[in-house]
Amino acid sequence: xxxxxxxxxxxxxxxxxxxxxxxxxxxxxxxxxxxxxxxxxxxxxxxxxxxxxxxxxxxxxxxxxxxxxxxxxxxxxxxxxxxxxxxxxxxxxxxxxxxxxxxxxxxxxxxxxxxxxxxxxxxxxxxxxxxxxxxxxxxxxxxxxxxxxxxxxxxxxxxxxxxxxxxxxxxxxxxxxxxxxxxxxxxxxxxxxxxxxxxxxxxxxxxxxxxxxxxxxxxxxxxxxxxxxxxxxxxxxxxxxxxxxxxxxxxxxxxxxxxxxxxxxxxxxxxxxxxxxxxxxxxxxxxxxxxxxxxxxxxxxxxxxxxxxxxxxxxxxxxxxxxxxxxxxxxxxxxxxxxxxxxxxxxxxxxxxxxxxxxxxxxxxxxxxxxxxxxxxxxxxxxxxxxxxxxxxxxxxxxxxxxxxxxxxxxxxxxxxxxxxxxx
Numbered sequence: 001x002x003x004x005x006x007x008x009x010x011x012x013x014x015x016x017x018x019x020x021x022x023x024x025x026x027x028x029x030x031x032x033x034x035x036x037x038x039x040x041x042x043x044x045x046x047x048x049x050x051x052x053x054x055x056x057x058x059x060x061x062x063x064x065x066x067x068x069x070x071x072x073x074x075x076x077x078x079x080x081x082x083x084x085x086x087x088x089x090x091x092x093x094x095x096x097x098x099x100x101x102x103x104x105x106x107x108x109x110x111x112x113x114x115x116x117x118x119x120x121x122x123x124x125x126x127x128x129x130x131x132x133x134x135x136x137x138x139x140x141x142x143x144x145x146x147x148x149x150x151x152x153x154x155x156x157x158x159x160x161x162x163x164x165x166x167x168x169x170x171x172x173x174x175x176x177x178x179x180x181x182x183x184x185x186x187x188x189x190x191x192x193x194x195x196x197x198x199x200x201x202x203x204x205x206x207x208x209x210x211x212x213x214x215x216x217x218x219x220x221x222x223x224x225x226x227x228x229x230x231x232x233x234x235x236x237x238x239x240x241x242x243x244x245x246x247x248x249x250x251x252x253x254x255x256x257x258x259x260x261x262x263x264x265x266x267x268x269x270x271x272x273x274x275x276x277x278x279x280x281x282x283x284x285x286x287x288x289x290x291x292x293x294x295x296x297x298x299x300x301x302x303x304x305x306x307x308x309x310x311x312x313x314x315x316x317x318x319x320x321x322x323x324x325x326x327x328x329x330x331x332x333x334x335x336x337x338x339x340x341x342x343x344x345x346x347x348x349x350x351x352x353x354x355x356x357x358x359x360x361x362x363x364x365x366x367x368x369x370x371x372x373x374x375x376x377x378x379x380x381x382x383x384x385x386x387x388x389x390x391x392x393x394x395x396x397x398x399x400x401x402x403x404x405x406x407x408x409x410x411x412x413x414x415x416x417x418x419x420x421x422x423x424x
Contacts, residue, residue: 002359002375005196011212012184016363016372017199018191026092026192027357030102031364034180035082037152037220045159046176048079052119058105071097079157082297089357092193096202103206106181111174123165127158135238146232147246147301147404151223183207184215187367191360223299231405237412241314244406245304247397252297253369259385259393260293264302265341267291267328278324284309285317302397314407329394333387345382
């Protein structure tokens with residue numbers, strides 16, 4: 001159980017405080033309700049670009065990292081298709097430094113052509129190194145537009161293509177900031193050794209003067225029901241051929257989300273799962289295979305992915321995966337198997353609450369979904385899933401016509417990148 005209290009500032013900033021005096025540390029987490037799905041189709045990658053720009057300095061603070069490090073703090077951030085999240089941890093005695101830093105960059109970034117150029121180059125290099133020049137790096141650049149024909153999930157967080165970042169201009173950057181980086185579009189979570197009253201005082205002092213405005217109203221095109229299976233073949237010089245299958249699945253807020261999540265665990269979580277036991281242990285077609293749910297705020301994907309053993313035909317491997325899936329849909333769900341994955345899921349929740357930062361992040365995300373107390377209700381929702389719910393979820397999601405298959409075929413000679421080792 002994570003105890004918390006909430007309040008909202010006059011400018012619309014939603015604030016959550018989780019007191020924990022068992023630690024001398026504090027975490028300040030700011031989650032902005034903006035991700036890659038909110039980008040213009042012709043200007044993608046902006047949410048991720050802003051993750052970098054937010055560390056380039058604000059109007060009153062030219063260097064974000066330096067003052068935080070001086071008081072024993074550290075920070076990081078991440079961008080997804082749904083959110084952009086910034087977090088820092090520091091000794092609670094120095095907490096006000098964190099408020100100063102986060103509020104100033106929400107107030108206004110120090111936009112400069114030089115800063116934009118520097119971060120543009122950083123992101124372009126990341127695009128090349130992580131997605132284009134890495135074995136299997138372009139998998140999701142291929143899979144997402146195959147699975148999503150209409151919804152903006154069709155492009156990755158990094159963007160559709162490098163040119164969108166290379167051609168980003170200051171007017172576009174300022175417009176994106178003004179639209180999304182405002183108090184009414186953010187959730188502030190403070191966790192650790194600080195009282196609710198002190199947290200509220202600091203929030204009002206540092207964030208209260210920032211002008212609010214109308215909340216961003218999302219009006220995204222929703223993906224229609226898929227009625228025909230889609231396939232694509234990619235050839236690349238990689239070590240082993242790989243298979244990726246993506247089934248459209250419920251959104252994070254959907255009542256059936258937990259049943260599908262547990263279904264994915266039964267199919268492909270760990271070495272005792274059905275896919276691993278049949279295709280790795282018994283048939284030796286794959287050297288690894290797994291299944292998971294993306295957990296997206298809009299309708300997501302149940303993804304099955306695996307690397308094949310050398311010499312195995314991709315179509316043979318795909319037929320074997322589909323046979324396991326069809327068997328799952330047709331057969332009765334084993335109550336003991338379901339109980340096992342439910343217990344595993346609950347264990348992950350418990351272990352996740354050990355870390356203070358995880359608690360802060362989960363509170364922010366739950367609030368974004370609609371209710372911060374979801375963080376305390378997930379265990380009940382998991383345990384409420386029964387055999388009938390899993391069977392219904394399997395019949396709905398694991399339909400052949402609901403599937404997108406990417407055959408990632410190894411061709412040519414794979415050359416591992418050489419790493420120079422310096423003698424000590």
